[in-house]
Amino acid sequence: MANVETTNPATEQQLASYTAMTDAQIDAAVDRAERAHREWATWTFEQRGTVIAAAAELLRREIEELALLITREMGKPVAESRAEVTKCANALDYYAENASQLLADTVYETAAERSWVSYEPLGVVLAVMPWNFPLWQVFRFAGPALMAGNAAVLKHSPNTTGAALEAQRIIEAAGAPAGLLTTLIVTENDVADVTARLIDDDRIAAVTLTGSERAGAAVGSCAGRSIKKSVLELGGSDPFIVLADADIETVVQHAVKARFLNAGQSCISPKRFIVDARVADDFIAGMQRSVSALTVGDPEDPATDIGPMARPDLRHLVAGQVAETLRAGADLIAGGNSVSDRTGWFFQPTLIADVRPGSPAYEEEIFGPVAAVLTFASDAEAVRIANATRFGLGSSVWGADLDRASHIGRQVVSGACFINAPVASDVRIPFGGAKRSGFGRELADAGIREFVNARTWWVNDDASARKGP
Known part of the structure; x- marks a missing residue:
């Protein structure tokens, strides 16, 4: 048998x-x-x-x-x-x-x-x-x-x-x-x-x-x-929209925790960080510092932040998506490769910026420890990028002007929209998706x-x- x-x-x-x-x-x-x-x-x-x-x-x-x-x-x-x-x-x-x-x-x-x-x-x-x-x-x-x-x-x-x-x-x-x-x-x-x-x-x-x-x-x-x-x-390729009036230091802390929880293997973790171009450099610099500080290692060790991916085929898929995104013109800020100096199916916490349309990080769900940064110059462009996916599970918008953040959020198609909070399932509110x-x-x-x-x-x-x- x-x-x-x-x-x-x-x-x-x-x-x-x-x-x-x-x-x-x-x-x-x-x-x-x-x-x-x-x-x-x-x-x-x-x-x-x-x-x-x-x-x-x-x-x-x-x-x-x-x-x-x-x-x-x-x-x-x-x-x-x-x-x-x-x-x-x-x-x-x-x-x-x-x-x-x-x-x-x-x-x-x-x-x-x-x-x-x-x-x-x-x-x-x-x-x-x-x-x-x-x-x-x-x-x-x-x-x-x-x-x-x-x-x-x-x-x-x-x-x-x-x-x-x-x-x-x-x-x-x-x-x-x-x-x-x-x-x-x-x-x-x-x-x-x-x-x-x-x-x-x-x-x-x-x-x-x-x-x-x-x-x-x-x-x-x-x-x-x-x-x-x-x-x-x-699946999901959730947008995480960062407006220019957001508290970037606080947003970065939430962004890193939300994206790299469970080695990024979560349908509702933010996959695409859509950032106002005026604050993009500060956001990327903060993300780079935080992502580079994450500890990859034995998941039974309390000091570990990122454990292995669940299966070798999943790691291979993520590695291919990252490589193809970089070939399409994106910039590698941190990580980008499988961990080769130890046993286990580990992948480096990865940060990619200037992600281009048509690349996997723009079009697909990357189910692993990879954060992709895209920039926008107007609210309309932020909404367009956020909706440029076949998925519609969750979305989040970050900014001090709650009316503006909510207005943008209403235009993004998703099963849930969180303002100034990462998307999460909570037993007290319904959870589910839209589109595919x-x-x-x-x-x-x-x-x-x-x-x-x-x-x-x-x-x-x-x-x-x-x-x-």
């Missing part, structure tokens, strides 16, 4: 080997999830909340072990892994406490004696999740979906199989019915076929995916053929209502009561 192997990207040593599931085992897992849903859907919000809150407590209790697993499977510095586990726990607590209110019936005034909309679970949701935030991506979806009464079948990235199994274990240990969150172990070569087969399965009610454009197109088309609800959170960054929302009230049946009720006290509009 085929195996799924995980590898430490800092040492290139194998961590674990897992036996991939057969078709029969996958089928049995979906059966268990369906049975778990039928039971779970009868539980009250209070009963479900007790389980989800217990899962949050388990995450906090096991934070060190879980953080180390994340770091060893995908390479982020262990301090970032701890923060991820904490964020998962906080999200679960939020939904445990607020789901009943978020899904409370909505009452409408009509000609009926009583009319309202109830929000009822759909069933088993297939979740196709990425490796870059291996626990957060799972619990960001699972918290609201499970509290709404659904079950979940998880197809995680093979390189974070350990984290996927831990997510399942935590939900079960918290007291959920067996199979409520079920992890499938699937080899990379079989992912496309297994995913398509599951989406077409009548026991799967809906699908959510966080991943690449290519994966989103494949999953979205399968869901469309099966006429099933889908939520897609895809996907559709649907996660988190908050919009997120928890994605995987429910908004069911309309029209009730008259007796047959002689008034009916119809």
